[in-house]
Amino acid sequence: TEKFKNGLSKTSASLAGAMSSVFSRNKIDEELYEELEDILISADVGVDTTMEIVDRLRVEVKERKLKDPEELKPLLSEILVDMLKGEGDEAGMNQNPDGLTVILFVGVNGVGKTTTIGKLAHHYKEEGKKVMLAAGDTFRAGAIEQLEIWGDRVGVDVIRHQEGSDPAAVIYDGIQAARSRGADILLCDTAGRLQNKVNLMEELKKVHRVIGREVADAPHESLLVLDATTGQNALQQAKIFKEATNITGIVLTKMDGTAKGGIALAIRRELNVPVKWIGLGEKMDDLQPFNAEQFVHALFA
Numbered sequence: 001t002e003k004f005k006n007g008l009s010k011t012s013a014s015l016a017g018a019m020s021s022v023f024s025r026n027k028i029d030e031e032l033y034e035e036l037e038d039i040l041i042s043a044d045v046g047v048d049t050t051m052e053i054v055d056r057l058r059v060e061v062k063e064r065k066l067k068d069p070e071e072l073k074p075l076l077s078e079i080l081v082d083m084l085k086g087e088g089d090e091a092g093m094n095q096n097p098d099g100l101t102v103i104l105f106v107g108v109n110g111v112g113k114t115t116t117i118g119k120l121a122h123h124y125k126e127e128g129k130k131v132m133l134a135a136g137d138t139f140r141a142g143a144i145e146q147l148e149i150w151g152d153r154v155g156v157d158v159i160r161h162q163e164g165s166d167p168a169a170v171i172y173d174g175i176q177a178a179r180s181r182g183a184d185i186l187l188c189d190t191a192g193r194l195q196n197k198v199n200l201m202e203e204l205k206k207v208h209r210v211i212g213r214e215v216a217d218a219p220h221e222s223l224l225v226l227d228a229t230t231g232q233n234a235l236q237q238a239k240i241f242k243e244a245t246n247i248t249g250i251v252l253t254k255m256d257g258t259a260k261g262g263i264a265l266a267i268r269r270e271l272n273v274p275v276k277w278i279g280l281g282e283k284m285d286d287l288q289p290f291n292a293e294q295f296v297h298a299l300f301a
């Protein structure tokens with residue numbers, strides 16, 4: 001939780017002061033709600049999500065007959081946590097109880113996909129699992145080598161073909177290799193060239209089909225990696241991916257590099273997909289499972 005707090009310090013530094021000024025006003029009135037709205041919007045919570053938060057706050061204030069702005073703090077936390085949790089999804093990762101777990105990663109170039117795969121490989125290796133990587137971004141120059149660098153760093157095998165080859169074939173081979181070497185988890189990279197959207201989405205669908213055909217109920221997770229520092233842009237990307245592929249979770253990277261970590265709320269609510277991990281730095285252990293309570297606590301405790 002220290003790590004969580006430190007990683008989110010840019011957002012909390014910009015939020016905490018403003019929030020405490022709201023909670024120390026002398027009454028709960030229209031001005032207070034407006035001030036709160038401005039703060040949330042400036043933290044990239046998004047207009048619609050902000051309105052919903054403030055509306056829920058108004059309703060609860062009425063119902064609970066609250067008078068003191070100090071009482072808003074726990075109430076606001078409660079509402080934010082509730083929103084981040086959504087409808088009953090817990091943040092955990094779905095895994096294959098008796099066999100190979102396949103996790104697919106999608107996202108635009110530069111968002112931190114390769115780094116996240118490396119970090120997650122490290123995470124599972126630390127848990128004692130045997131992890132392998134499949135270099136499914138055969139399009140971007142250097143993507144395969146970059147994944148291999150992470151593979152070496154973490155100490156896990158990488159299955160690769162040549163640049164330009166069929167990603168579905170690489171992942172197919174990854175699955176066969178993972179099985180024959182007795183791996184528990186296969187993490188699959190994919191291309192992120194959104195400038196050729198239709199083509200990329202067809203490629204991702206094919207990768208999905210191949211994985212599903214080889215391993216029952218796979219991919220067990222399909223994680224969309226988004227760069228938190230790109231704010232509302234990340235949300236646009238997410239909508240494109242969500243239309244074309246089945247996304248089961250979000251990884252929000254570079255949360256350490258933004259004061260606008262409120263984007264997590266907008267993403268959760270607008271996409272209706274749980275945030276499962278957050279990236280809090282460039283190093284191997286700078287990936288944390290997303291926890292709504294810890295997140296909200298770090299923002300304005």
Ligand code: GDP
Pocket residue numbers: 107108109110111112113114115116192253254255256257278279280281282286
């Ligand atoms: P990809 O193109 O999506 O595979 O992106 P990369 O994994 O190559 O990451 C792009 C850049 O973002 C690299 O310089 C990474 O070190 C950096 N990066 C990735 N995740 C994080 C993070 O959580 N925090 C910070 N500060 N940098 C990150």
